[in-house]
Amino acid sequence: MLAAGHAAVDFYQGAVPALVPFLVTGRGYGYVAVSGIVLAATLLSSIVQPLFGLLTDRWRMPWLIPLSMVVAGAGVALGGVTDSYVLTWLAMALSGLGVAAYHPESARLARIASEGGHVRMSWFSLGGTLGFASAPVLVTPLLARWGLDASPFLAVPAVLGAVVTLPTVLALAGGKGTARAAAPVSGRDDWPSFLRLTMVIVFRSVVYVGLSTFVALLMGGGAAGAVALFVLFGGGAVGTVLGGRLAVRWGRVRTMRVAYALAIVAVAGVVLVSGPLAYVFVAASSIALYIPFSLHVTLGQDFLPTRVGTAGGVTLGLAVSVGGLTSPVVGALAEAMTLRTALAFLIAFPALAWLLVRTLKEPALEPA
Template identity: 85%
Template structure:
């Protein structure tokens, strides 16, 4: 269990940098005069490099054991953000953001494989590993904003500290789980058949979940009026995600992964509808309910993907933790365009369809067959 805690802490330190790049945006606008298009390009550089490239690292870790990639990727993610605030040109800032995203991409497939070993197949320990990433992402604005507000963009090298801490925390667990001499040996296949159709359906479920969650996180603060009300809405959204991640592991133990996933997506439908339709302060209740329901399946997606592809757990981790999750970030501009063409309420109402689609598709999933003894 101590190894899972170490990996979860490292996961928090890495995913901190996924939230740190968007948190830099206001300071890049104020300090360098970047426009909306320019800063959106920087965020997109980090998003694309952390998501699109992640399955490639999954393929590589399926062929070779690369435990050394975990501390190295952590440091690379931190180095990119540290450099982004002190580079002298837009092009270098863009490259620094892309470098940080590359580190995030390199980290997840191998760390998910080791977390699976450390958890010994347990759903609750795997939910703790996933929780680390959720908390790391949510903590980024809380740490980045005060630091740069006081000392400015020139203090961005201090943001490398979580990377150093994360590498130091995970290195003992990585060594214990892999052995000092196991770094470059070819991965032994687990046996069993890879269920690509099942994995493809699971990937679509994750995409639908990503669209609605990222859409809410991007616009719920504006929807409730911005300012302090918006900050409270975001806090409730992130806190609900943390609670849902832990709850998901426990529900999987009680009901099984696929039934827990179905119930969660069914509950997400009225919860997201309530965000759009609820009057006054009641909206916060539905924001919390939406977040919990959408995060219950989060860690279950990872273990299900690995069981659907028992011979390619790195690829499974790269898709379930990276590519499919990040698709929502690519669709959020469409939600913004819909809001400008109609109203923000109408745009958010369109999100209700996505948990419905996720629930319908989850009904076609079955628990992967156990591996032969």
């Protein structure tokens, strides 16, 4: 049920880039303008997400999970029907606020439900990935048929997610697992390693959000663009589950090193290859970038065993938000040169992530 709720809220992370082609054709927005819309959905989320993590470390707020879903859905629903760019930007910022409020508390409850297991946590992360993947499949046909005026219907997943998740949230919030989570935790926080992991996530986020924002336009928009987004988001589902399995066999850090090395080649293929073969590289990029996704969460929580909410807010939240801060830069480069040339700069970021992962080691946790 937590994975289903994660799918509902991260649907709105995927809905924003799926809206981009319709904002370009329907309102005449340029690359910089639409990248600013993505920035709106991610800027506020990036800033306040760690703050929500600090709050959930101090107070238990399970009620925040269903409320944040509704807020995320309301923002995207309103963004399609506003007449001005400013109101659209503010609506997307509201959606980003809902996403920010969701992740820290949900990551804490997911750790309780998964008992810290890599594979179980990968299933929770898979829910969010499937939410991403379903966005272009639902958004594109809906808006292609009825236009941006139909965007209020996009609030439905948020309402359904809140209804489905609420009983599980209440059960976990009132159960013994929460009492154990609130008790003092053994182990020392390793802030230097956590900060290096955070930079890895930032680099991963820059390349992934950059691809999700512009890959539909790179492939020509329309149906071809929707297919590219579905392949990008759907490949993430494969990578998420694969990451948990590989971590059990190889360990988290080694798995992350291999994944980021493969991501360098895959992202280069997206930029340099055209035609049907480009979709193969889109899928490979998504799989490689999502193999570490759930591993970031559990590794971050193990680096900060006394601040699980903060770790979840940073690792799970930044993974899908902070990259939007650089989207306007990519948009400006695309308008100054070409979109393909601008996206070539993204190849550097999985390489930087790979270099930093090589400095990390598995944390040695003290028994509780």
